[in-house]
Amino acid sequence: MSLTDEEMTSDALVAMRGITIQFPGVKALDDVDLTLRGGEIHALMGENGAGKSTLIKALTGEYAVDAGSIAVAGEQRVFHGTADAQQAGVSTVYQEVNLCANLSVGENVMLGHEVRRAGRIDWRATHRAAVGHLQNLGLRLDTRTALGSHSIAVQQLVAISRAMVTEAKVLVLDEPTSSLDRGEVQQLFAVMRDLRSRGVAVLFVTHFLDQVFEISDRCTVLRNGRLVGDYPIDELSPGRLVSLMLGRELEDLAALSGASDRPVDRSGTPVVRMKGAGRKGLIEPADVDVYPGEVVGIAGLLGSGRTELARVLAGAEHADSGQIEVAGKAVRLNTPRHGIDHGIAYSPEDRRAEGILGDLTVAENIVLGIQARRGWRKVRRSEQDALVSEYIAALGIRPANPHVLIRNLSGGNQQKVLLARWLATAPALLILDEPTRGIDVGAKADIQSKVAELSEQGLSVVFISSELEEVLRLSQRIVVMREHRKIGELASSETDVDGLIDFIAHEGREGAA
Template identity: 65%
Template sequence: MSSTVVAELRDITIAFPGVKALDGVDLVLRAGEIHALMGENGAGKSTLIKALTGVYAIDAGRVVVAGESRRFTSAADAQNAGIATVYQEVNLCTNLSVGENVMLGREVRSVVGIDWKATHRAAREALDVLGLDIDTKSLLSTHSIAVQQLIAIARATVSQSTVLVLDEPTSSLDRGEVEQLFAVVRRMRDSGVAVLFVSHFLDQIYELCDRITVLRNGRLVGEYETAELPPRELVAKMLGRELAQLEAIEDRAEHVGGADAAVPVLRVQGLGRKGAVTDASVELRPGEIVGFAGLLGSGRTELARLLYGADRPDAGSAEVDGRPVRLTSPRAALAHRIAFSSEDRRNEGIIGDLTVRENLVLAVQAQRGWARPLSRTQQDAIVERYMGPLGVQPADPEALIRNLSGGNQQKVLLGRWLATEPRLIILDEPTRGIDVGAKAEIQRAITDLAAEGVAVLFISSELEEVVRISQRIYVLRDRHIIAQVVNEEDIDVDRIVAVIAEEKVA
């Protein structure tokens, strides 16, 4: 393992109003090594990355690159110093070609301007180095998110980066796409690049990474070689408590009542929308947690949006409490106390320029109508009822929500919909991109809701979650429901995978 230090952060401290995000944190990145950065949501991972990449100015400490102390005032400063970043949400120009994105800002020029033939040739060479057979003249928007992330990495090679930061690059990828990404990352490592890898998937950390740095509550817990830190110990260090305590929390996700309720809160029959879902029939009963399981592209989200009225169906019927209804808009769904939390937290969930308090009360205000604004007393009551019990950190309702970690943003979104006192809540990927501790807390909140008689539709790309928390599971493939599984003792992830693969009705 290499001992050549490429970049290091020493005694980094960053404070925001009301919270110290980082307190004396160190991080050392070495050439030819993949280094994992681990911690719960709110531990300071994103803040540390932004300090390294020039997005945030540091209040104290040093950033050292190639042995030289640097003071980055922008992301461009970090890029010029050889630090490239690929984010979970790919930051490329989808309206340009693959080659234009790879070479953006580094186009080959001649006396008459950009030499596009030479530029595409250079892009082709960069892609070839990473083993990527992609047409450089194809439009970026025609490629999957996984391929776009690989193209972003290729762009980093063109800039001759010595440090590559990968921030949750696999959260929206299937296993095959993850393997393709890992192959490219290993090629980067073998070429001498220092790779910083952030992920909440423990199995991926142990498959890919050579070393691990753990943060907790803005402080450094320690740096460890991956082979010498068992997963159980890693989780304990991240959480500051033993894994057995976490398992005790998750054990609360037991089967609760509701499956025998006579009248479903919502029943749809033959629901469909061209290009989205065909002939779907679903029943959701009071006090029951129902899961949707299926691969990416199976139609999980599309069906959830039809159930909520976010998209209009072309076919089918719906009943609420046994009475025919037309759920043709979110307003109509809210009128029947049906709530929906989107998988797209950034674009369809939080409003980053508003405070936690303002985000929490949005759905209730929408229910009332904007002509009847909530008083400050009413807003404070909502904050008090949901912010503390959900464990939102920092516990400052006036903090801008964009400054919260992903897990805490998700808790605020859950609180927003709980404030509407729903009879049915649809949760699409509520634990995506958040750590194991925050997942357990959200799962606990979901089981508490079901125990209170709320019907819950739970959607997750992690089948383990679906199996653990659901009483019944609708299995989707190729945009239609292929099976309904009652979650009994003999049901596990392998059984669900077999249903998906073989289309055997359980």
């Protein structure tokens, strides 16, 4: 497990030793080591708040270290800003793509490195160079199109090619896969393997455990700002890794595994029934029933129509065909408001853009759901306080202060606040679109067990996630989507991840194996 100091520094491209960073009132990092070798993919793991981002920011020069040393390629360095780190060969692709959406793809890739001739930018040569860099990553794009017109996945890859323009020796990827579908993840991994073979050290930060095991060679684990250890990935199992990150065994998740086998009574009237409801250009007409106390999972690749199906069901998109019945009666669902009035709560996919209201407090964000329903009549202060403290306690929202602005909370806690907003409206059907994306393992376990608990008590849930394990674990029935079409349904007790992947990939395709 642990290597001697000599072994660790001998072929190290980056050696961070004894890194300590202090913020007012907290030690964000306390005596942490990180070693990156050329030609390895190194995963950095830990819960939110464990210090991953802080450590990355120390490596990329964004934060100054209070104690400790950073050596790149054997040379001691003190970074006074990101420019220093880039000079030393450390490039970063951040979680939120840091590019200019209104510039062209080529301009983004080459920004600051445009090909110049006689003091002017030679745009043709610049775009040609950009095409070359993109092709190295297997991307074929018209470099003159606006970056914003491409999917987040493509933008991510553009960000990586931009990092490669600077001929980085060390590439830091902070949550690069959180908005990619499986195919795109494989494309990214191919790029990462290629970089590894060229001797680049890749630091990979992610919440997806399976990806860590699939791609990385070594793994550094942090917990509460301290180093837990540096491990070759072969010596770890997923369970062991999670235990290291949490500092406890994962009994909570184990207890959940029974949820998918729970029998659901489908003899009565469904809570919500979609009959051939669809919308041109978004999703083809589909039938979906959700019964009381049932968790229906929706699986499919990103862009397969999962989200669109949920939005039609919630009234966020107006269906132009078929009908939707609530408790047996056909209803009009033209706006989210109609959905809410019929007890359908929809927690959207993009937490930041469509879910939270960053400049309002946790309390105001929780109360907004019932407040909107009541219109101008203000929710009484006493009722509000009772409600807010109840949900903060029940969902374990941290910090447990209702008057903090929600934008200061971690992703997991923001998601819990959104869950609280909808639960407070006492919905008949709760639609959760990617409720666990980009949040840490602890919060993920909390949300999963809450969903299992609520459905056991009779709440109907539609659960959408890119993580098939999660969908399988929580739902009794899985609706599978592909190319904006429902291609079938599976009982989760009768399948597993491989079965589900196979179904997503091949079901109903002519000539498929």
